[in-house]
Amino acid sequence: MKNMKTILVLHTGGTIAMSEGKDGAIIPGKQNPLNSFNNPFTGKIRLDIRNPFNLPSPHMRPTEMLALRNKIMQAESEGIDGVVITHGTDTLKETAFFLDLTLPAEIPVVVTGAMRSANEIGSDGLHNFQTAIQTAASDEAHDKGVLVVMNDEIHTARYVTKTHTTNVATFRTPSFGPVGSVSKERVTFFSKLIRQTYVPLDHVVDNVYLLKAFAGMGPELFETLALQKTNGLVIEALGAGNLPPATLPGLQKLLDQHIPVVIVSRCFNGTAESVYDYEGGGIRLEKMGAIFCHGLNGQKARIKLLVGLSAQMSAKELASFVNDAVS
Ligand code: ASP
Numbered sequence: 067m068k069n070m071k072t073i074l075v076l077h078t079g080g081t082i083a084m085s086e087g088k089d090g091a092i093i094p095g096k097q098n099p100l101n102s103f104n105n106p107f108t109g110k111i112r113l114d115i116r117n118p119f120n121l122p123s124p125h126m127r128p129t130e131m132l133a134l135r136n137k138i139m140q141a142e143s144e145g146i147d148g149v150v151i152t153h154g155t156d157t158l159k160e161t162a163f164f165l166d167l168t169l170p171a172e173i174p175v176v177v178t179g180a181m182r183s184a185n186e187i188g189s190d191g192l193h194n195f196q197t198a199i200q201t202a203a204s205d206e207a208h209d210k211g212v213l214v215v216m217n218d219e220i221h222t223a224r225y226v227t228k229t230h231t232t233n234v235a236t237f238r239t240p241s242f243g244p245v246g247s248v249s250k251e252r253v254t255f256f257s258k259l260i261r262q263t264y265v266p267l268d269h270v271v272d273n274v275y276l277l278k279a280f281a282g283m284g285p286e287l288f289e290t291l292a293l294q295k296t297n298g299l300v301i302e303a304l305g306a307g308n309l310p311p312a313t314l315p316g317l318q319k320l321l322d323q324h325i326p327v328v329i330v331s332r333c334f335n336g337t338a339e340s341v342y343d344y345e346g347g348g349i350r351l352e353k354m355g356a357i358f359c360h361g362l363n364g365q366k367a368r369i370k371l372l373v374g375l376s377a378q379m380s381a382k383e384l385a386s387f388v389n390d391a392v393s
Contacts (some may be wrong), residue, residue, distance in 0.1 A: 071147040071203045072112045076134060077101075078161075079121040080154025082180035082191040092183045094120055099184035100152060100195060111203045114146070123154025123161075123179075128270040128372060131164040135267070138169060148174040148202030152195060155179040155228055155236065158214065162223035163366050166212035167373045170264045174207035177223065178215050181234045190217065190234045197248040204253040210245070211262045220246035222259055227363055229334075240335045241361075261392045265377045271297050274372040276364050278302040278332055279309055288316025292323055298371045300328045301356075302364040307331055307338035307348040314346060314354075321355045326381070328357045328388055330367045337361045337391070357384075360391035 077083060083098040098117060105113050118137060119130060138149050149171075153161055162177040169175060178198035180191035198215040201207050212223035216237040221244050230236040239245075246255035273295050277287055279302060291299055299320060303309050307329045309317065320327050329351055331338040337360045340348035352358060359367040367388070374384045 070110065070112060072114055072145075073199055073202050074138070074141045074146045074149045075113050075115040075199075076137060076149065076151045077115070077117045078119040078123075078126070078130070078134070078151060078153050080123050080152065080156075080158075080179050081183050082152050082154075082178070082195070083120060084122075084183040085185045086183050094122065100191065103192060103195060106196060107199065107203070111199060113199070114141075121154070123157040126154070126157050126161060128164065128272070128376075131161050132168075132267065132270050134161065135165055135168050138165070138171060138175060142171055142173055146173065148207070149176065150195070150198045150202045151175070151177045152198075153177055153179050155181060155216075157365075158237075159223065159226055159228060160365050160369050162212050162214050162226070163369045164373065166223040167263055167265050167370065168267050169212065170266075172209050174202045174204070174210070175212045176202045176207070176215050177212065181232060181236060188234075200248055201246075201253050206246075206253060206255050210255070210258050213245075215248060218248050219244040220248065220253070220255065224259065224366070225361070227365075259392075263387075265373050265387075267373065267376050270376045271372060274298040274300075274368055274375060276300045276302070276368045278364070279304050279313070281310065282312075283310045284312045285314070285316030285319075288313060288320055292316070292319040292325070294323070296320070296323075296325050297375050298326045298328070300330060300359070300364055300368045300371055302332035303329045303338065303348075303351075304332060306336075306341045307351065307358055308342055309346045309351060311346040317351070317354060317356065324381070326357060326371065326375070326384055326388075327355070328359050328367050328371050330359050330362060330364050332364070357388050359388050
């Protein structure tokens, strides 16, 4: 390990930056409580702390994600050793995956948050912040893509998801599990992504939507989105990637307007694949022109589609980018 590392800290808000008021409501304050954190790694790790946003994460948009990406690119060109982003947990995985796809960074980039605000009993914010710094400063965290560190576990931005509304062990990686762990003394990795993707971007498009399919669904919601301003749609389809037959005229309308439609599964585990050849079955959807996205959930597939569209990929490039299971 280099003698003294400098870690850029970008605070963006979320519960980790909030406190509980007298009535029990969790609210953001003018001061981020994390700014009074005493660096426990003095002499080993220097912290360059900035507060670009103080937003609850439901307020986070792709434009803020792009601004974070640009700040990290700038800091990397100035020789920073690693980055920690503190973020609300509700959309944490979306920001983390956006950064994963759009940063060429080989330096560690770690995103963390908290389930309990700063003054609540059992608050997890400072602990998660500390372990995120430890991870960002570890030599082993290089070249692993963007990481999410919560509750002493390290997850890849690509596969992690929030699984519980309140539990501190909410961040999980269905199917694969975490890629590492953090203890008092060390950061340990036991796997890494096979391949990473870097998509250069200078702007982000909007009007990329996400819908969940349900039993008895009709064409109405798809028809509502068959507009000129719609740039893309991700559908959390049923099971392995099937839709009720009544949706198909709506789907056809979207495809006729050359709006990319991406199919993932609404199941929590597993991957969407075109397996069934009946009306509304995945094989038929693929024949109609829908793109299957393997292994990502709806929110992540939407970020991937949005990144591909923002990079102005051709229809063919977009389909293979979104379809590719390991990038
Ligand atoms: N609603 C909060 C947010 O995402 C929850 C959290 O931070 O954990 O900002």
